[in-house]
Amino acid sequence: MPVIPAELTYSGGRPSADQLAARLLVGETLLAEHPEHLVEVVDVLKSYGEVLDAYSINLIFQAERQFLNPFPVFRFLDGDLSPAKIWRHLNHDRINFEYAEYCMKAMLWHGTGGLDAYLDSPAFLDNCRAVIQRKTRRDPLLAVLDPLFPGFLPEAIRAAATTHALGQFWRVMSDLFLDLAKAEASGSVASIAAVVRFIQDGLVRAAAQPISYAVEVEGNSYWILPPEAGLTFLVDVAVPYVEAVFLRGMPFLGTVSFNAQAQQISPDQAQFAYGALYADPLPTMGAGIPPSLLMQDMYRHLPDRLHALYRRRSRSEGDVRVKICMSFQKSMFCVTNAAIAGTFPHPLDSNDPVAQAANRAYADAWAARLSVARTDCLDPWSDRIPT
């Protein structure tokens, strides 16, 4: 057998858990500083921001205007039922809103944080009862369904509430990522460290923003997530989102699958490691399935600068969605980096040994989870053909 050429098997480095913890504790970024990394992260977040804008609008539309609609056939049309819009939809000239739904379902299923706790509370059930009572008056199908399956409509409302909360979360993140692109264009953000700081500041600013949700039924407004529930942006939605989508499970269709019967999947959801930071950007099996719907969407909104960078790499347009996915993972490591940096229990420059130990334990816990993630993308050369 001939020797496999070295350029075909070049591999990026993978930092150990200790190295990752050390970087977090000294305030270094996880993603290496490199001019191309900056372009990748800022531009892919810009395209992601534009996609999130559409996702956010649609999720909020679905939660408010398609509430308890048993056949929401037109839920992706944002209320525009013109023939031109329907034709574009059928012709797949559109954003893949299914991806946003999958993320909502991941959040709902993994259910962590304050939002999930409130969705299981008696107060929430009371809210559900009130709105179901009103809704079933004029909807015979729901009137039959509710007594037959008493848990069905409350579960549908839980899904609607998560949909709305995710829409609100992405509204903030979309604006943040688009602002980041403007800041980079103006020169105020010129490094990966500055990107992480920018995102961290944005998250901290929005941390206490309230999350609420009301629906209108026959002219009356009903609270589903009332302000008095005290749900806020960071703790109750952002953190559960990161846990569900970044760490536990992300719907990257077409990537490597796992066999539960072969014990490849832990029965403990908390042990799941199939999120965005772990996902394989290379699709497996089924020629023609794209890496994910998200990559298709971001490709539609790809900035010219990043597009030109991709054209110079590997297969140019041929594997552009894989490259988007790899850049997306880099950017998600930056977002995770910002979230970790913003939630250390004590300031990193503290001289108190107790505070240092607490920070150390916090960093170690994150590093242990991240050490088995796709950290090879943190290497600046990982997507380049070595010369």
Added chain:
Amino acid sequence: MTLSLLLLIPFLGAFLLLLWPSEPAPGRMRAIAITTLALQLIWSLWVLFRFDPSLEGMQLQESYRWVASLGLDYRLGIDGLSLPLVLINGALTLVSAVCTRDISQRPRIYFALLLLISAAVNGAFLAENLLLFFLFYELELIPLWLLISIWGGTGRAYAATKFLIFTAVSGMLILGAFLGLALLTGTADFSLTPVLSDRLAMGSQLVLLVALMIGFAIKIPLVPFHTWLPDAHTQASTPVSVLLAGVLLKLGTYGLLRFCLGLFPEAWKLVAPVLAIWAAVSVLYGSLAAIAQRDMKRMVAYSSVGHMGMILLAAAAATPVSLLGAVFQMVSHGLISALLFLLVGIVYRKTGTRDLEVLRGLLNPERGLPFTGTLMILGVMASAGLPGMAGFISEFLIFRGSIGAYPLATLLCLVGSGLTAVYFLLLVNRAFFGRLAITPPSPDPVSDSRLDIRLAGVALRETLPALGLSLAVVGLGLVPAGLGWLSETTSTAMAALAAHSGGLL
């Protein structure tokens, strides 16, 4: 002159290349070779146009006295057995030249040898004189030896020498049988005369037939004379493998039908039961050996051993249906094996390996070789004899035509045909399904799912020859009547000859 042009065109092209003044660019020499071979193919199609399939004898015959004292006459003719092979020679030599790229080492000689081989193979298929056939049979030997030993892989010297020794022995046995036939019949006329052997005692016929049989069994190749083939394929470049599998092996099966069955129909009847068992052993051995391979090219080479064995079964049965199936098998195996070697060549060029323990997930739509993988799946389906493709027609005809005469051998060959699906599914499953990788599997899931796959994409022009062959494989599978129409009269006549001579029917 119609048939002579099938020899003259490639011969003149070869001389043109050799005598071309100064040192033209490799691209120009490739263009000359492709133009010449395209002309040859067009002329082959013209011959097809002039051919009358309803006649059972040789057509468009040409005859010139050459060395009368030796009995060597320049006599050419074509019938329903040789015409499909001439066509496939024209097509596959052209494919070989088209898929030869980036040849920097002695391109002038390379393309000239390619043209010489094509001319010699045409000559062998058209020769109506035994010595003339032998001359052309030997003429393709040296160019092919050079193609392997100069442009082959790292073990080319061993493989080329082995090929040379085996096929030289094959040539000697064939020449010995031809000379023995002339000596024992007391005639210096080496023309293709089926009834010549009637004058011989059965013992003499058997001796001559066995010598001839072994000579062609080496070329086909049949177990146990097959060992040169996997080595030659492994070391040969892709275009040479295409030629070897697609065209040159057919010289052996052509000889089997034309000379072994054609010249010794009476003795054939006696040895046919043994030949049927030999065919079953060859088919089963080739298939089982293919399962054990980890080199994709060796796997395809062993599959050839298996599939060529089926032609021996068809010849042993010698019924009109089985002989028609043999012709179909020669054509379909030529197309399918050429397709598979082309695709293995693409995989090797892009990944640097053919090791099934190393390659995985090449069907990956983004960074793998998805179109190559798609054609590979089509190719292995055709080779496994799935309906709708060329392999099905030929295997069905062979099995249908042989089962009455040799049910056990036919059933064993059917098992061998089933094993084709086994080893080719192993190939597809290992190399094309799963997560893309070109590294040996590792127990570490992290390093096992690396992102750093940097295979260059396959340009459309690189897959065009394979695409053309794929279309031909499907076309022949869906519309087999054309080839049947061409060959049926000849194969029926051959079967009648066998039946008339004491017969198998």
